[in-house]
Amino acid sequence: MEDCSSTHFILGNDYLIIYGIDLLKKKDRYFTIWDNKNQKFVFSPFKSQIKVKRVLPVNLELEKLKSEQSNKAEISLHLTDKQESKISALLYDHKEAFASDKEPLGAIVAHEVDIILNIERPYPPLLRRPAYPASPK
Structure with missing residues (x-):
């Protein structure tokens, strides 16, 4: 109906x-x-x-996300309201794929990032190179 x-x-x-x-x-x-x-x-x-x-069910978390992100997000003016709501729903459904202040990308399960900074010799080739080329004399 x-x-x-x-x-x-x-x-x-x-x-x-x-x-x-x-x-x-x-x-x-x-x-x-x-x-x-x-x-x-x-x-x-x-x-x-x-x-x-027809009355559609309202997802309160989705509405909260829209209101919080509306001032930060830049959505094309060429989209209709229906297209904007579809995009918002799609982003909400896959919100785990995006980083936030509380949950950086390394905190997502199965997407952990281990970064090891090596400061011991031998240095990798890119670090052995001088930062600036020698000036011609």
């Missing part, structure tokens, strides 16, 4: 009582909100169709 229009809603008795919906055709059809029975809201007399869209 992608998009649909609705002209009728089916409500249970508890909603009818809570919202004070008057189903009898007295003077006007009205509803009230909670215990405030003095203020009545009238249903509009004309028929209009209400567009109902």
Whole structure:
């Protein structure tokens, strides 16, 4: 069900009582909100169709990531909102592949980095070379 229009809603008795919906055709059809029975809201007399869209589940962590990274990230202006959300979802799904302040690249399991600095002789060939070439005399 992608998009649909609705002209009728089916409500249970508890909603009818809570919202004070008057189903009898007295003077006007009205509803009230909670215990405030003095203020009545009238249903509009004309028929209009209400567009109902499919509600997608919201991933709170993804929304938090978008809000935190929105000022740092530069996303192309040529992308549509749908394309931006797909990119954000893809980055969120593979977030383990990226380094962060709390988790540098060496902290990722199976991507450990061991760097050994050798300061003992014999030096590797690139370190034996002088930093600057000798000036011609």
